[in-house]
Amino acid sequence: MVKSQCFEKVGLKKGPWTPEEDQKLLDYIEEHGHGSWRALPAKAGLQRCGKSCRLRWTNYLRPDIKRGKFNLQEEQSIIRLHALLGNRWSAIATHLPKRTDNEIKNYWNTHLKKRLDKMGIDPVTHKPKADSFGSGSGHSKGAASLSHMAQWESARLEAEARLVRESKLTVPNPPKNVLGSAVSAQVSNKGSAAPTARPQCLDVLKAWQGVVFSMFSVGSRDSLESPTSTLNFSENALAMIPLIGVQKNPTTTLAFATNNATLNRGATASEFDRGNQLECFEKLKETAQVTRNLDSSMAIHDISPYASDHNAWFVDSSANENAPMGNIIDGFSEILVCNSLDPNPTCSGENINDCYAGSLEDNYWNSLLNLVDASPTGSSVF
DNA sequence: AATGGCAGCAACCGCCTACAA
DNA sequence: CTTGTAGGCGGTTGCTGCCAT
Structure with a gap:
């Protein structure tokens, strides 16, 4: 279809950027924001294509990027x-x-x-x-x-990353970057969110994990061997959605996402069938409507950027920091690991993380990272 | 001092998706 | 629904500087 017109244009400079070009680009963006990248070079007096300008800005000139050695x-x-x-x-x-x-x-x-x-x-x-x-x-x-x-x-x-990006795009008062002025509104894309502000979407994902967990038969962890092999997506589990989303705490952030590509990945995907997903999705939508009726401040979002075979909704509210559901589980991966390991016998079942500390996942990553951390002088591999 | 090899990194390229007309 | 455009993403290229010979 459309080829890359940018680099086909003759007369445009290619190759390394000069300090003068950098300064022109910086000055222009500081004053006007980048706006349309395609129109920027002409306005800024640069013999570059817009794409080149965008790359130079996002990868090098942007003030909110850290350069130098990785720690x-x-x-x-x-x-x-x-x-x-x-x-x-x-x-x-x-x-x-x-x-x-x-x-x-x-x-x-x-x-x-x-x-x-x-x-x-x-x-x-x-x-x-x-x-x-x-x-x-x-x-x-x-x-x-x-x-x-x-x-x-x-x-x-992946979903988290996407939501982070989205949250940055929609942040009402983007952090003022070191360039100051109106640039901040234009350059508040990836990497420029206030480092101290925890994205609300992360709580959404945590809540999503909680919903998924509660959909399983909580009383019998044996059924949680893996999401693609022994998922037990019962009606009872579905019925728990409104319990969490409405009755338990009307202002709790409730998240639900079905990701067919993920859920159905693997050889045993059929056990989590499309019908159950759709049914669950519909129930959640109903729940979302009910919840919105209960709380006028509630917002319902359709996360349309998901691929066509993804259905994703989340019900968002301003009061989610203390959502009880967020404590149910912090990291769905722990559930998956739990089943393959003996749970801590002292576990009360209230905090899954406490129950399954020292999981296989941790062991794997720790061992991997320990290897990576090995001193170059003390290891033959370096 | 010259030069060849190599590592690091900035930039390019092509493809893809979202979106508007 | 189709088409064109903008922007994003990941793979690759090629320039530059360092180091060994």
Whole structure:
């Protein structure tokens, strides 16, 4: 269809940017915001295409980006997120404040990928190259569980990243960046949200986890082996939605999302069928309407950016910080791991995280990260 | 000092999706 | 519904500087 007109145009400069060009771009955006990137070069007096200007701004000139060496924590985050999200650099970047996707991608390709490779870990699958993790009969169940966990966590993080982006696009009073002036309204895209303000959408996702958890047969964790193998999506579970969303706390943030691509991923996807998803979705919509009637301040959003085979709704409210549901579970992955491990016998069942501290997931990541953390002087792999 | 190899990174390119006309 | 445009994303390229020979 439409080719990349930008780089086909003759007479436009390519290659490295000069300090003068940088200054022109900075000055223009500081005064006018970027507006239409296509129109910007002419207005700013630059012999560049709009796309080049946008890339230069987002990857280099933007004032809210941090440059320089990645610290250990950032490295760990990248490795972990890459294991969960794959090469979705923009999604990874949303979890690393002030770092651009391009920078993360470069760092991965030039540093981390090689480091993992030298350690005998496949940088694509994040498993040992010999695949001892999954091939041994004793570990197969754990590996499968971990795989399911990773799929769900991946979906969760992806949705979270998307919501973070959306929240930044719609933030009513974007943080004033160091350029000051009207630029902030225009440049409040990724990476520029106030670092101290916790995105509300994260609570939404937490609530979503709570809803999913409550849909399962809570009393019998044996049914929670994995989301794609033994999901028990009963009518009782569906009936719990309004209990949580309306009766328990009318102002609780209630989130629900069905992600067919994720839920149906894997060989045993049929056990969570489309019919159940749609039915559940419809019930949630009803709940959302009821909830809105109860609380006029409630807002209902249709997260349309989801792909066509995704249905996602969330009911949002301003009072969600103390939502009891948020304490039900913090991280759906723990549920998935729980079943493959013996739960803490002292667990009261009120806080899933306490019950299953030291999960397989933790062990896996800790071991992985410990490997990465190994001193170059003390390890033969470096 | 010259040069060849390599690593790091900025920038380019092509594809994709969302959206408006 | 179709088409064109803008912007986003991920893979790749190529320039630059460093280091070994």
